[in-house]
Amino acid sequence: MERNNLYPIFLKMHELQVLIVGGGNVALEKLTFLLKSSPTANVTMIAPFFREDVKALAKTFEIKMYDMAYEESFLCDKDLAIVATDKLSVNHQVYKDAKRRNLLVNVADTPDLCDFYLGGIVTKGNVKIAISTNGKSPTTAKRLRQFFESVIPEDINQMVQNLNAYRKTIKGDFEEKVSALNKITENLIQK
Ligand SMILES: C[C@@]1(CC(=O)O)C2=NC(=C\c3[nH]c(c(CCC(=O)O)c3CC(=O)O)Cc3[nH]c(c(CC(=O)O)c3CCC(=O)O)/C=C3\N/C(=C\2)[C@@H](CCC(=O)O)[C@]3(C)CC(=O)O)/[C@H]1CCC(=O)O
Numbered sequence: 083m084e085r086n087n088l089y090p091i092f093l094k095m096h097e098l099q100v101l102i103v104g105g106g107n108v109a110l111e112k113l114t115f116l117l118k119s120s121p122t123a124n125v126t127m128i129a130p131f132f133r134e135d136v137k138a139l140a141k142t143f144e145i146k147m148y149d150m151a152y153e154e155s156f157l158c159d160k161d162l163a164i165v166a167t168d169k170l171s172v173n174h175q176v177y178k179d180a181k182r183r184n185l186l187v188n189v190a191d192t193p194d195l196c197d198f199y200l201g202g203i204v205t206k207g208n209v210k211i212a213i214s215t216n217g218k219s220p221t222t223a224k225r226l227r228q229f230f231e232s233v234i235p236e237d238i239n240q241m242v243q244n245l246n247a248y249r250k251t252i253k254g255d256f257e258e259k260v261s262a263l264n265k266i267t268e269n270l271i272q273k
């Protein structure tokens with residue numbers, strides 16, 4: 083059976099700089115999901131034309147916007163690039179420029195030109211689950227995201243906070259702490 087060998091990492095988007103190239107429907111989808119998960123992300127957008135919905139969202143989240151065609155200099159201080167124009171040649175150019183500068187790049191809906199995929203993401207307080215189908219079925223990622231959003235209780239965060247508080251009260255060395263934390267949570271998993 084094929085398996086997903088991608089390695090998920092949880093990025094501190096407020097400490098990184100992202101460039102989104104394009105300001106249309108696809109850029110809107112990427113920006114929407116990025117901000118849903120990471121509302122304090124540092125995002126710069128560049129496009130000669132921005133759709134109204136993009137402008138509205140960008141204004142709410144204080145996104146920097148440049149009304150102009152892509153220029154390589156915009157990659158200078160960036161860590162990640164998300165590319166979503168309707169011009170294949172521009173998408174390829176940004177991909178090449180970004181790779182040369184060692185940025186991580188995602189060309190929307192183009193798995194061959196992605197160092198990373200944006201996934202389906204569930205957030206409940208401090209808990210976050212990221213879902214990927216290895217680029218094979220974004221629709222499945224979306225449905226799984228909706229499923230987990232509905233079945234994971236909102237108060238899962240209370241458990242995280244309680245365990246965090248309990249952890250601070252446990253005396254003893256590391257092994258004793260691990261053992262105590264495992265003991266009080268063992269009933270969460272049905273055997
Ligand atoms: C998760 C999510 C986040 C996001 O948007 O960033 C996401 N796509 C979402 C929805 C969605 N996208 C598309 C549809 C229409 C149905 C369909 O076509 O399948 C739907 C469903 C819908 O809208 O209902 C179109 C589409 N997407 C890609 C291709 C190309 C291809 O697969 O080859 C095509 C065909 C384009 C064409 O026809 O040309 C590719 C990618 N889309 C990914 C992510 C990455 C893989 C993630 C994974 O590993 O599963 C990857 C590889 C690259 C990337 O990061 O962009 C978001 C759900 C968020 C949520 O709801 O929580």
Ligand SMILES: NC(=O)c1ccc[n+]([C@@H]2O[C@H](COP(=O)([O-])OP(=O)(O)OC[C@H]3O[C@@H](n4cnc5c(N)ncnc54)[C@H](O)[C@@H]3O)[C@@H](O)[C@H]2O)c1
Nearest residue numbers: 104105106107108109128129130131151152167168169172
């Ligand atoms: N809309 C969808 O859901 C969807 C689904 C699958 C595939 N696609 C494909 O994805 C591509 C983008 O679709 P869209 O709906 O977002 O298009 P769109 O027309 O809404 O947006 C295209 C964006 O690219 C920008 N752009 C063009 N040249 C640029 C340049 N030189 N530098 C920076 N930005 C530039 C435009 O200004 C605009 O903001 C299209 O090729 C489309 O066929 C779209």
